[in-house]
Amino acid sequence: MNTTIPRIQMLDIVKSFGTVRVLEGVSLNVMPGEIVALLGSNGAGKSTLMKILTANYTKTSGEIRVNGAVVDFASPRDAARVGITFLPQEISVFPELNIAENICLNAESTGAVNWADIARRARLVLDDLGFGHLAPETLVADLPVAERRIIEIARALESQTDILVMDEPTASLSEQESAQIFTILRRLKERGTSIVYISHYLKEVFEISDRIVVLRDGLNAGEFDPFTAQVTDVVNAMLGKVAGAMFEDRAPLPKEAPVVFSCNNLSLPGEIQDVSFELHAGEILGVFGLIGSGVEVLGRLIFGAKGQPAAGRMTLSGKPYQPVSALKGKEAGIGFVTAERKTDGIMTDMSVRENLVAAFQRDFGSGPFTSPERETAHTLDWIAKLGIKTSGPEQTIRLLSGGNQQKVCVARWLNPKVKMLILEEPTRGVDVGARREIYSHLVDFARSGLAVLVLSSDVEEIAGLSDRSLVIDRGRILAEFNSGATANDLMSASAQPVNQT
Amino acid sequence: MSDTTHSQNLFKRLFGGSGVGTTVLILLVFYVLLLIVFSFLSPFFMTVRNMTSISSNIALIGLMAAAGTPLIIAGGLDLSVAAIAGLTGVIVALLHAAGLPIWIAVLCAVGVAVVIGLVNGVLATYLRLNPLIVTLATMSIVTGVSLILTGGLTKPLSVDGFNWIGQGRVFGIPVPALLMLAVYVALWLMMQKTHFGRHAFAVGGNPDASRLIGLPVDRTQISLYVMSAVSGAIAGTVLAAMLGAAAPNAAGPHLLTVIAAIILGGTSLQGGRGSVWGTLVAVLILGTLNNGLTLMNVTSFWQDVTRGVVLILAVGFDGLRQRMS
Known part of the structure; x- marks a missing residue:
């Protein structure tokens, strides 16, 4: 009767960042030995939900149960202790260490390294996954990308993971390499591991998952059985009716441009x-x-x-x-607006004005000197034209919402x-x-x-x-x-x- | 707009953006407290004689820390500045002894500093080497060269007119102090009023973003490495003129005080934040602390300990304050 209790139950999870609600009450159940595909467009809340499960984020409200017991993790390490592992999209291995070290390394290891023991344990896990041919002494830097992903999964197994969350695990893999990963996921499933699989590749999702859960705009948008559901139904659930309203009618393309x-x-x-x-x-x-x-x-x-x-x-x-x-x-x-505003788009400590004029700053000054007055006038002009919500040109850009920061990043290039x-x-x-x-x-x-x-x-x-x-x-x-x-x-x-x- | 926000704006305009103004204000308050405490503890402290004597020493540290501040704001670091100051004195003394007019000798020494700055800059930017390692290496090379050139000996350098830079007074104020003030005003204007200064803040705040905006990231940093080396050369010239001699390693022991002053002044080692006024006030604090403790007969060993404790307290307090807000 134990088997009827879901491995994970997330109930009515709400998450706000400041005033922005990203999750508005999402629920997700995963049974032991089940592969659940989590689908949704960008911004639907998939990653946020998984980061809450793995305690990278704290939830605003809602309840999480693992094997029926309510849990409240303080840190990702707490989540790891009950067997939850998150594999992010970027493969995180230590290329300069060998396979055995990569697999057996975890937060609980202390004292001297017993090389024979970790090699034995690594071989055991790799055998289990059907990759016994990989020698534990091999340097991970020498492995192809797909096998690095496998090392990562092996590490999760070694540390007794029974809930594995994977974000786009096949994003940088070829189709054959993806097939290898699927073989492993099926083996894990047989062992009773629960897997949450985030992907954009619909084909993969239908191939590997037992159940498809779709999120849209921070809400559950439907659940599907991959064996009976139509692809179009899933896509419609993902996209919803928002698309029509997002884009207004536009003037026709100019002829002979x-x-x-x-x-x-x-x-x-x-x-x-x-x-x-x-x-x-x-x-x-x-x-x-x-x-x-x-x-x-x-x-x-x-x-x-x-x-x-x-x-x-x-x-x-x-x-x-x-x-x-x-x-x-x-x-x-050419003007260029980057995807990663925080890391390579904005100077976080500088003001809206300084960020907005940065690309063509010399147009506003005279000789070597800047002209804050002219910069302010220009900034106020764009604040009004683009509806940038800010307390004024001198506000530190860090304090603006993502959308308003993005408007500044676009306005920066609007120069003849x-x-x-x-x-x-x-x-x-x-x-x-x-x-x-x-x-x-x-x-x-x-x-x-x-x-x-x-x-x-x-x-x-x-x-x-x-x-x-x-x-x-x-x-x-x-x-x-x-x-x-x-x-x-x-x-x-x-x-x-x-x-x- | 209310009165308080107006005075805040005025303050921000005075002390530079990015919330560093508050740090400078706190340091100023701390400096005034220090002055009050020492004038109670020692009757000699608040005398004109004492004040002018410490201002020359402060000027030396201040000049070395001057261009280091914009450099760290732009994401660089220069440990070779004190070594360059030493080499400058040596070059001036040797060239003068060889018969060159003193000011030509000074010009040559500044030229050498420019070359060292260029080397630092090119290695740290185009070759992407860690500035800590690069300037540690040039520091070692430059110090070694100074010792080789002099055989480790101090060279006398007594020239009318030249020694005035180190020993003269204008309206009772020592020339080194005036020189330092001029350098700080110039750097403040550069950082707050020019495109170059804005680029320095941007490049240090987010080098990747600056590159993608098409700012001259490498050129800005290299220019600042050169400026830092030149401010070392100015300090070296002042030091040699002050001592009437060129000692190859006269400035070396001051390096840690120079870096400490920049950090204490609120400049972030991560880059993007800082102000030259913060560095100036920090130099004043560290110099006054030294002088006050000496007057109270505290040995120089305990002065080292005290300086370290003050540094931790000040930086710790500022870190705490910023995390609160």
Whole structure:
């Protein structure tokens, strides 16, 4: 009768960051030996929910039970003690240590290392997973990515994990490598391990999971049985009806618009292969790709932040263009809005004004001197135009919400010298209201003559925002769609199997 | 706008942005308390004679710490500054002894400092080496070269007009103190009023973002390494003029005080935050503390202990205050 008690019960979980509610009462059950796929668009609350389970975040309200008993973890270590392990999207192994050390290393190990013992334990776990051929003495740095992922899973097993949470475990793996991971997950399931599997790849989800749980905007949006459910039903639950309201009707594309940017056979070894496209003035070109597809590289490569590409001919405003550095990209007339605002977008301790004028600061000063007055006037102008919610130009940008920080990052590039604006994940971590505003502003900027290139792993965003869209996977452009392509079209184009890798 | 916010704005304008103003204010209060305590404890403390005598010593530390502050704000670090001060005195003394006019000798020494600064900067930016290691290495090289050039001996350097920089007075105020003040005003103007200064804050606050905005990250840092080396050279010139001699390792022992003053002054070792006025007040505090304890017959061994305790207390308090807010 023990088996009828869920391994995990999360009841009515609410999470707020400041005034923003990210989870509005989400519930999730996982039975022993069950693989539950957690699905949802970006910002649906999947990661937040899992970070609450693993005690990386504290919940605002709600209840968590493990094997029927209410738990309240103070730290991720407490969660680890009852057997919950979280494997984040980025593989976290110690490349300079060998397999045995990587597997047996945990917070409870003390004293001298018993090499024979850890080698024995590592071999045991690897055998169990069907990877007995990996020698425990091998340096992890020498293993391919997929096997590093396996080492990570083996480590979780070694530390008696019976609840495994995985975030996009196959994001950087090929299809064969993914199949290896699935084999392991099935073995774990037979042993009774409960698995929560977060993924964007619908095909995988249907293949591996026992139950599909969909979240949308911080709420449960449906549960499906992968053996009977239709893909379209799951996608509809993920996307909901929001998409229609997010994007307003727009002015038609200008006829006969000049080409602002073109690239031919652009390549960066291992990341981008033979990418060619043209971008016209007044147009928003969207590039959709899942994480690890090259979508996070292409924009940087064109801007110059990746240095010189290995191959490719490009033109910008009719002149030959070669990416060298961000500074040269800016001088050539490209603006770039990064996906990671905190790490490489804003100077957190500086004011809204200083952040907003940073790219073209010299336009506001005279000679070597800055002119705070003119900067303030310019900043106030954009605060009004974009509806940036701030106490004023002198407020520290750190105190603004993600959406308002993002508006500052966009406004920074709105200068007549910029002919082409590249945006990576323009609304990641941005609340729904601000998202709608940013979309409508981007359309306005485009229609006033700017060429806009949007790169995103958010399929609805690309489907709704683009005048034309490309789908990228494993560094290649797989498909091109004209305006009117649905999220479903884009998603299924990206899920096509690749013949050559 | 209410009165309090207005005075806050005025304060922020005076002491630079990013909340460092409060740190400077707290330090100023602490400095005044220190002055009050010592003037009660020792009758000689608050005399004109004593004050002018400590101001020359303070000026020396102050000059070495001056350009180090913007450099640390921009995410760099220079440990070679005191060694450069020593080498400067040596070069001036040797070139003058070889028959070169004294000011030409000074110019040559500054030129050498510029080259050392460039080396520091290029290694730390283009080659992405850790500035701590790079400048530790150049410090060692520069100190060694000074000792080689002099054979470890002190060289006399007594030239009319030149020694005035170290020993002269204008309206009763020692020239080194005036020189230091001029350098601080110039650096403050640079950091608060120019594009270059704004870039320094941005580059130190978030180098990746600065690069993606297309700011000249490496160029800004290299310029600041050069400025730090030059401020070391100025300090070295003042020191040699003050002593009437060039001792190869005269400035070396001051290095830790210089770094301590910059950190005590509220400049973050992580970069992006700080102000030159904070450094100045911190230099005043550390110099006054030394002098006051000497007047009270505390041995220099205990002075080292006291300085360490004050540093921990001040930085600890400021850290606590910032975590509270």
